[in-house]
Amino acid sequence: MNEVSISEDTIKTIVEKYHGEKSALISILQDVQKEYAFLPKDALSLLSEEMEVPLSRVYEVSTFYNSFSLVPRGRHVIEVCAGTACHVKGGPKLRSRLEAELNIECGETTEDRMFTLEEVRCLGCCSLAPVVKIDSDIYAYLEEDKIPGSLENYRKERRQSGEN
Amino acid sequence: MINLTIDGREIQAEEGSTILQAARNNGIEIPTLCYHDELTASGACRLCSVEIKKGKRTRIVTSCIYQVEEGLTVTTHSERVMNVRRLVLQLLMARCPGSEVIRELADTMGVEPQERFQLDEDKGKCILCRQCVEVCEQVVGVSAIGFLNRGADKSVGTPFMEPSGVCIGCGACAYVCPTGHITMEESDGGEERVIWGKTFKMVACKECGRYFAPQEQLEYIGKKTGVPLDKLYTCVNCR
Amino acid sequence: MARINNLQDLNKRREQGIASLFPLKTKVMVGEATCGLATGAGLVHNALAEEIEKQKLDIILSKTGCIGMCYREPLVDVIESNRPRLTYSRLAPKNVPAFLNQILEGNHKSRKPYCRIDEDIFIGNGETRRYFSGALPDDLGKISLMSEIDFYEKQVRIATRNCGYIDPDNIDEYIARGGYFSLHKALSTMQPEEIIEEIIKAGLRGRGGGGFPTGYKWQSCRRAHGEVKYVICNGDEGDPGAYMDRSVMEGDPHGVIEGMIIGAYAIGAHEGYIYVRDEYPFAVSALSLAISQARECGLLGENILDSGFSFDIQIGKGAGAFVCGESTALMASLEGRAGEPRAKYVHTVEHGLKDRPTNLNNVETWANVPVIVGRGSEWFSEIGIENNAGTKVFSLVGNIRNVGLIEVPMGITLREIIYDIGGGIPKGKQFKAVQTGGPSGGCIPKEMLDLPVSFDELSKAGSMMGSGGMIVMDETSCMVDVARYFLRFLESESCGKCVPCREGVYRMRQILDDICAGRGKEGDVQLLESMSEAIIDGSLCALGGSAPNPVLSTIKSFRDEYDAHIRDKKCPAGVCKELA
Numbered sequence: 009m010n011e012v013s014i015s016e017d018t019i020k021t022i023v024e025k026y027h028g029e030k031s032a033l034i035s036i037l038q039d040v041q042k043e044y045a046f047l048p049k050d051a052l053s054l055l056s057e058e059m060e061v062p063l064s065r066v067y068e069v070s071t072f073y074n075s076f077s078l079v080p081r082g083r084h085v086i087e088v089c090a091g092t093a094c095h096v097k098g099g100p101k102l103r104s105r106l107e108a109e110l111n112i113e114c115g116e117t118t119e120d121r122m123f124t125l126e127e128v129r130c131l132g133c134c135s136l137a138p139v140v141k142i143d144s145d146i147y148a149y150l151e152e153d154k155i156p157g158s159l160e161n162y163r164k165e166r167r168q169s170g171e172n
Numbered sequence: 173m174i175n176l177t178i179d180g181r182e183i184q185a186e187e188g189s190t191i192l193q194a195a196r197n198n199g200i201e202i203p204t205l206c207y208h209d210e211l212t213a214s215g216a217c218r219l220c221s222v223e224i225k226k227g228k229r230t231r232i233v234t235s236c237i238y239q240v241e242e243g244l245t246v247t248t249h250s251e252r253v254m255n256v257r258r259l260v261l262q263l264l265m266a267r268c269p270g271s272e273v274i275r276e277l278a279d280t281m282g283v284e285p286q287e288r289f290q291l292d293e294d295k296g297k298c299i300l301c302r303q304c305v306e307v308c309e310q311v312v313g314v315s316a317i318g319f320l321n322r323g324a325d326k327s328v329g330t331p332f333m334e335p336s337g338v339c340i341g342c343g344a345c346a347y348v349c350p351t352g353h354i355t356m357e358e359s360d361g362g363e364e365r366v367i368w369g370k371t372f373k374m375v376a377c378k379e380c381g382r383y384f385a386p387q388e389q390l391e392y393i394g395k396k397t398g399v400p401l402d403k404l405y406t407c408v409n410c411r
Numbered sequence: 412m413a414r415i416n417n418l419q420d421l422n423k424r425r426e427q428g429i430a431s432l433f434p435l436k437t438k439v440m441v442g443e444a445t446c447g448l449a450t451g452a453g454l455v456h457n458a459l460a461e462e463i464e465k466q467k468l469d470i471i472l473s474k475t476g477c478i479g480m481c482y483r484e485p486l487v488d489v490i491e492s493n494r495p496r497l498t499y500s501r502l503a504p505k506n507v508p509a510f511l512n513q514i515l516e517g518n519h520k521s522r523k524p525y526c527r528i529d530e531d532i533f534i535g536n537g538e539t540r541r542y543f544s545g546a547l548p549d550d551l552g553k554i555s556l557m558s559e560i561d562f563y564e565k566q567v568r569i570a571t572r573n574c575g576y577i578d579p580d581n582i583d584e585y586i587a588r589g590g591y592f593s594l595h596k597a598l599s600t601m602q603p604e605e606i607i608e609e610i611i612k613a614g615l616r617g618r619g620g621g622g623f624p625t626g627y628k629w630q631s632c633r634r635a636h637g638e639v640k641y642v643i644c645n646g647d648e649g650d651p652g653a654y655m656d657r658s659v660m661e662g663d664p665h666g667v668i669e670g671m672i673i674g675a676y677a678i679g680a681h682e683g684y685i686y687v688r689d690e691y692p693f694a695v696s697a698l699s700l701a702i703s704q705a706r707e708c709g710l711l712g713e714n715i716l717d718s719g720f721s722f723d724i725q726i727g728k729g730a731g732a733f734v735c736g737e738s739t740a741l742m743a744s745l746e747g748r749a750g751e752p753r754a755k756y757v758h759t760v761e762h763g764l765k766d767r768p769t770n771l772n773n774v775e776t777w778a779n780v781p782v783i784v785g786r787g788s789e790w791f792s793e794i795g796i797e798n799n800a801g802t803k804v805f806s807l808v809g810n811i812r813n814v815g816l817i818e819v820p821m822g823i824t825l826r827e828i829i830y831d832i833g834g835g836i837p838k839g840k841q842f843k844a845v846q847t848g849g850p851s852g853g854c855i856p857k858e859m860l861d862l863p864v865s866f867d868e869l870s871k872a873g874s875m876m877g878s879g880g881m882i883v884m885d886e887t888s889c890m891v892d893v894a895r896y897f898l899r900f901l902e903s904e905s906c907g908k909c910v911p912c913r914e915g916v917y918r919m920r921q922i923l924d925d926i927c928a929g930r931g932k933e934g935d936v937q938l939l940e941s942m943s944e945a946i947i948d949g950s951l952c953a954l955g956g957s958a959p960n961p962v963l964s965t966i967k968s969f970r971d972e973y974d975a976h977i978r979d980k981k982c983p984a985g986v987c988k989e990l991a
Contacts, residue, residue, distance in 0.1 A: 031765075033747035034730050038689075049332060062309075062338070064318030065748070067331035071320040072749040072906075074731030075689045091651030092846060092882045093808040095896050129733070129900060131690060132654035133446045134808035134880075135481030135815055144692075146449035215754050216908050218949045232948040237754045252948050256911070259945035263914035288938055289918050300907070319749065319907075322732075324917045326907030 012080075014050040018043060023058045030061055033069055037076060046077045074128075082117045082124035084162050086110075089139040091130025097137040098152070103127065105152045106140070109159060122163065176244040191235035191246055192220055202248050203257065203281065205264075205350060206301035207236045211310055214302050218260050223250040232256060262286040264299050271297040273351045295327075297353035304328060304345035304354055314338045314392070317345060317368065330368050341365055341372035341386035358383075379410035412582075414709040416717050418595060421586060424708075428587025432531075432577070433540065435492050437470045437514060442486035442575060444477035444661045445693050446654070451503065452485040458504035459487075462511050470514070476662020478575020480562060481815035483525060486575075489514060493543045495551060496531075497524040519550065526557040534572040535589025536785050561813070562832055567794060568818045569802050570618070570778040571655075574662030579697050582704045585665040591710060593785035597673045598718035606677040606784065607633060613788035614800030615780075619645055619736075619773030620848065620877040622866035628770060632760040633678045635768035640680040642671055643764065643771040646687040646694065647741060649733035650849025651900065653880030655804040656774035658816050660687065660694035663778065664701035668724065670777035672715065673784055675722045678770050683722060686741050688729040698726055733850075733904035737952050738763075738771045740906065751906045752952035773878070775804055795821035799865035803879060809846075810885040812837045819864070826860040829883060840885035844968070848877030850897045850904075851957035853964025854890060873964045875957075889986035890969035891976050895923035897961040905954060912955025915946040919962060928989040931977035936966055 022039045026032035036059070040051050047070050056063040070076045088103045103114060106125055110118050117124040133139045136148030147158065173184045178191070178200055185194035190213070195202050206217040213236040222235045225245040232252055247253065261278040266289035268274055274297075278285070302319075305328060309315045316339035317330055330336040346354040346367065356367040358374075362383035365372045372386035384407040394401045415421055441447070441456045456474065463470050480486060483500035490496045491514075499522055502510065509521035530541045557563055568574075577584035585591070597606055611626030632640060644667055648656040660667060671683050687695050702724055705711040713721045732750045734740045740750035742764045763769025779801060783791045792800045799821035805828070808814050812834030819828065825845060829835065836842050844854040853874035855862065862868050866876050884893070898920040907913045919942055925931055943959030950956040966973060975981045982990040 029747075031745060031747040034744060035728060038728065038730065052331070061747075062315035062318070063331045064305075064315045064336075068318045068320060068749050069747070072322050072732065073729075076730060090900075092849075092880065092896070093652045095651075096809050096882065096884055096888050096893075128690065128731075129649075129904075130651035130653075131445075132648070132657040133449050134652050134654055134806055134882075135446050135484075136449050137808065139449070146445075148446075148449045214908070215951055216910070218910055218951070221949060233756060234754065234951075238756050252944075255941070255945045256949035259915065259942060260910045260949065263910055263918065266918070267914055286938075288922065288932070288935070290921060299910075300913070302908075322734075322749070322907045323902060323905040324907065324913055326913065 012044055012048045012050075014044070014048055014054060016054060019051060019054045019058060023055065028059060030059060033059070033061065033066070034073070037066075037070060041076060046080045049078075079117075080121070082121050083166070084122060084143055085124045085126060087126050087128040087131070087141040088114070089129070089131045089133070089137070089141070090127045091134060091137070091139075093134035093137040094130065094139055099138040101152050102138050102140055102150055102155065105155050109156055122166065123159070174240045174242050176240050176242070176246065178246040179248055185240045187240070189240055191222060191224075191233075191238050191240060191244075194240050195235065195246075195248065200248060202235050203277070204236060205277070205299065206303060208303050208306075208348060211303060211306040211348075213237045214306070216300065216302050219257055221253050221256045223247040223253050257281065258283050262289065266290070267292050267295050268297050268299055268351065268353075271299070271351045271353075273297075274299065297351040298328060299351060299353075300326060300328070301350055303348040303350070307344045307348050312340070312342055312344050313396070314340060316340075333369075335370035336368060339368060339370055340389040340392045341367055341370065342389045343367060375405060377407035377410055378405045380407060382407055382409075384408070412704060412707040414707070415591070416709065418599075421591060421595060424583050424586045426587075428581070428583035428585070429540075431581060431584050432587055433542065434471055434490065437492070438473055438490040439470055439514075440473045440475050440488040440490065440578075442476070442478060442484060442488075443474040444574075444658055445691075446477060446481050447484050447486065448693075450484040454504045455485050455487065455502055455507065458507040459511070462507050466511070468511065468515070470511075473578050474580075475577060476574040476579050477571075477658040477816055479566075479568075479571065479658075479816040479818075480813075482813050489524075490542065494548060495527040495529045495554075496542050497551075497554070498526050498528070498557065500525040524551070524554050526560055527551055527554045528557050531576065533588045534569055534786075535782055536592060538589065561834060562815070562817075565823060565827060565832055566818055567802050567820050569782050569794075570659060570666070570775045570804050571663070571816065571818045572782070573666060574658055574816075577663070579662050579664055580700055582665060582701070582708065585663070589785060590665055590781070591669055593781040594669050594672055594710065595716055597676060597784050598716050598720060601784075603633065603677045603679065606673060609788045610677075610780070610783060611788075613783045613791040614795075614798070615776065615783060615791070616799070616866060617773060618775035618779070618803065618879070620851065620875065622876060625772060625776055628760060628772070629674060629678055631758065632680075632768050632770040635761045637768045639682075640678055640768040641764045641770070642675045642678060642680045642683040643738075643741070643745075643769060644671055644683070644685040644777050645736065645738070645741060645771055645773050646685055646691070647729050647733075647736040648688060648691075648774070648878060649736045649904075650878045650880045652806060652808055652846075652882045653849060653878045654806050655816060655879045657691050657694050659774050659778050659804070660691065661697045664694075664698045665705065666778045666781065667698070667774055668701055668705055668711070670780035671724060672711065672722055673780050674770065674772070674777065676720050680770070681722050683724040684727050684745055684764075685724060686727045686729060686735070686745060688735075689731050690729075695726060695728065702726070732906075733900075734906045734952075734954055737954060739952070741771070742769065749906070751908045752954070754951060775879070796863065796865060798867060803864065803876065805879045805881045807833050807881050807883070809882040810836055810840060810887070811883040821865045822863045824861050824863055825855065828864065828881070829860070833883065836883070836885050840887065842883070843886050843888055844884045844890060844893075846874075846882040846884065846893065846961075847880065848875035848960070849880050850901050851875060851953065851960055852877045853960050854884070854893065854968060855964075856968040858968075873967055874960070887984060887986070889927075889982050889984035890965040890972050891923065891926055891982075892984075892986050894962045894965045895920065895927055898923055898958070901954060901958045909949075909951035909955060911946045911949035912951065912958060915942060915950075916955065916958050918942070919946075919959070923962075926973065926976045927982070927987040929976075929980040931980075933977065935977055936970070936973055940966065
């Protein structure tokens with residue numbers, strides 16, 4: 009499943025950046041996730057050894073917080089804001105439409121690994137409700153019918169860049 | 173000594189002790205589920221809730237954690253307290269419909285299941301009392317099991333739900349589990365023990381031949397205490 | 412950056428800042444906080460940069476934070492020598508060439524200004540400075556003053572004093588508007604106990620929602636046993652619909668830092684943390700830059716302003732857990748653990764982070780501190796109403812015309828906020844409810860619109876101030892659905908430690924699901940009410956302890972909707988899909 013090779017040096021460097029402080033576990037996990045786009049099992053085992061923190065605690069922290077993913081995420085992460093303002097201004101409709109267009113449920117990744125759909129509360133852009141964030145782009149006042157087009161833009165970009 | 177009142181009785185208690193300890197030392201019953209003398213109180217089950225009054229202010233607090241205070245007035249069975257206990261038991265009965273322990277506790281306290289709560293089927297008998305995790309961390313010291321996820325999805329297990337590299341098969345977690353959710357299986361002859369999906373080869377006592385502890389557990393004790401391994405190959409009865 | 416050692420150094424930087432804020436050359440300033448960027452302000456900035464480069468124009472291009480008028484973004488301000496400052500709104504990249512042209516030509520042919528500012532008032536120290544001398548230029552006679560437009564007329568911007576006025580990356584501009592002078596006053600002329608007295612007399616109460624008197628909290632922490640103490644800024648703003656703290660962290664990071672240094676000095680702490688939620692990357696970068704600038708200037712670190720006092724700040728990041736807004740969960744997170752709260756029978760001011768005395772305050776609370784120290788407790792206590800001094804920042808969002816960030820004196824009524832400031836309900840719809848206090852709060856119906864906004868009044872009405880999210884709802888909202896929304900939110904954010912919250916909120920949500928799907932049963936409302944009491948009493952922390960509030964307040968004020976769902980299997984607002 010996770011065919012990522014974890015470099016011991018990479019992990020050691022990250023831990024050293026925080027002086028091996030046990031209290032920096034969350035920041036360390038964030039750096040590891042930035043490196044590998046998710047938290048591979050082997051990386052967590054290495055961290056447990058390097059930091060001398062029980063693996064059960066590393067695992068607990070990795071699964072407690074929403075930011076962390078133990079499975080690889082899609083190339084593009086779509087975050088539907090489920091904040092209150094977005095909820096009263098049509099957010100649920102956007103979520104349903106995205107689920108329909110991508111053929112997955114919130115929390116899942118498309119088969120071709122292009123998109124991961126997640127719910128997030130809240131992005132703090134309440135004046136622009138309803139909001140959807142794709143990677144670092146924020147789509148404000150998003151209308152349901154604009155969704156297929158926006159998704160197609162990301163797919164087009166991928167095709168143009170020539171990657172598989 | 174601290175002077176306080178529990179259910180109308182004047183009680184003296186040691187400074188630094190909890191309301192629960194003070195009550196129990198004086199024969200006053202307060203039900204608990206997640207409390208264990210040897211472990212840090214977590215206040216997770218809320219069953220030991222009591223109503224306290226300090227001056228004009230009344231509050232509901234968990235007696236397992238709240239320390240005694242001079243002049244405190246404690247009521248262990250007020251209406252508010254009973255409401256909390258009732259709801260807790262109803263919620264646990266819905267979460268773990270298969271747990272006889274919870275059902276019996278509810279019966280003794282006169283609490284009926286809340287039929288409006290749909291029964292969970294995926295929680296087994298685990299009420300998330302946290303004692304297994306705490307004993308493994310605080311008493312045994314290996315932290316083989318821990319919590320994963322949060323909210324109603326929170327559960328206890330080994331990392332990645334795989335056999336743990338550090339579990340020594342001591343069975344302390346199964347021993348403290350109040351509902352019997354954690355199962356420890358031994359083979360017919362006793363040569364093997366399986367817990368949390370890991371199989372342990374048991375060691376036979378040099379004297380009586382009875383299988384009594386996993387090899388890993390004896391190695392762990394040897395490492396921690398410095399006692400040579402061959403001395404540990406004798407069971408407690410034969411020492 | 413040169414080290415600032417004394418008042419003379421500070422004044423020198425102040426002059427540089429003034430020159431930057433009131434430049435001789437023409438300056439164009441783009442509002443680039445998160446919401447500005449989301450409406451395309453970044454693209455506008457780029458278009459301006461390109462055009463300025465192309466035409467080799469001698470114009471300064473700068474940026475600023477959120478001035479609050481989110482409903483008119485992207486916002487671009489133009490400051491020309493000896494002219495009022497002009498605000499243009501809803502500018503798009505394609506408007507840029509013509510826009511720059513009209514600046515050069517000196518007219519408003521392509522775009523009229525939305526409003527103007529004649530005089531800048533530095534709330535931090537009370538100074539005022541005009542953008543021009545003499546009479547108002549003829550061509551601007553019909554352009555309203557920003558302070559007189561409905562949105563701003565009733566506002567008093569203390570915590571947000573610099574947002575939209577300075578480039579948050581420019582420490583000199585912060586200093587120019589009074590920044591760090593309060594720190595100097597505190598360190599050089601006041602004893603720690605005097606500062607605490609001032610905060611007590613000012614009547615500042617925690618702006619994160621708790622409303623606990625800040626001065627007394629500082630006092631308890633100062634008196635607690637222990638050599639090592641901490642101050643923490645809670646930037647985990649998790650209430651959905653609230654973005655006040657984000658705007659302050661992004662638009663005025665030094666305002667938070669200065670407050671913390673003063674507080675740390677008063678309490679006797681030498682280490683501080685700002686805990687920012689993971690979902691606020693721009694706040695993290697703005698704060699990081701401000702911290703490193705402050706260090707370079709010697710305002711953080713050893714021997715600050717030659718006082719002998721040393722203090723430094725680290726940023727801690729959240730990782731997606733609303734519960735980490737709770738103080739003990741936040742501290743657990745800073746310790747590298749799961750964010751599970753613990754009982755607060757022993758206060759965190761005695762045993763907090765790493766078991767040491769810790770003073771935690773919200774972003775907005777810290778941002779008020781420099782102004783209280785600078786202007787005095789008496790000045791502050793005269794704003795607002797009895798027992799509720801000062802102002803509160805609110806995010807006014809939802810079904811409201813003028814969506815944005817506002818800061819108003821305590822005691823203003825909800826009606827004034829929604830109709831005078833907010834411009835009322837758009838699209839010809841009717842007001843139905845305003846939700847305050849986030850998932851811990853409640854929904855206030857139209858009968859209570861004349862309620863003065865304050866900690867005490869809102870609690871009496873079955874809601875609470877909360878962190879400041881104010882979500883306006885019209886007739887297209889179903890109040891049963893709103894209650895369910897909040898339960899779903901809390902269910903997914905519950906840490907899972909205690910039974911009443913973990914299991915109780917889950918079960919309440921299931922019942923709400925049933926009600927919204929036409930499976931509601933007679934007696935459900937009574938069951939929800941009795942469960943609510945036990946959950947409020949039995950929960951370990953305030954997440955569970957206040958989870959029933961949205962349910963209870965909607966049952967109280969919108970009982971007919973519950974009855975319609977349960978008895979008639981109808982959703983009057985037409986929202987619940989499985990019903991009529």
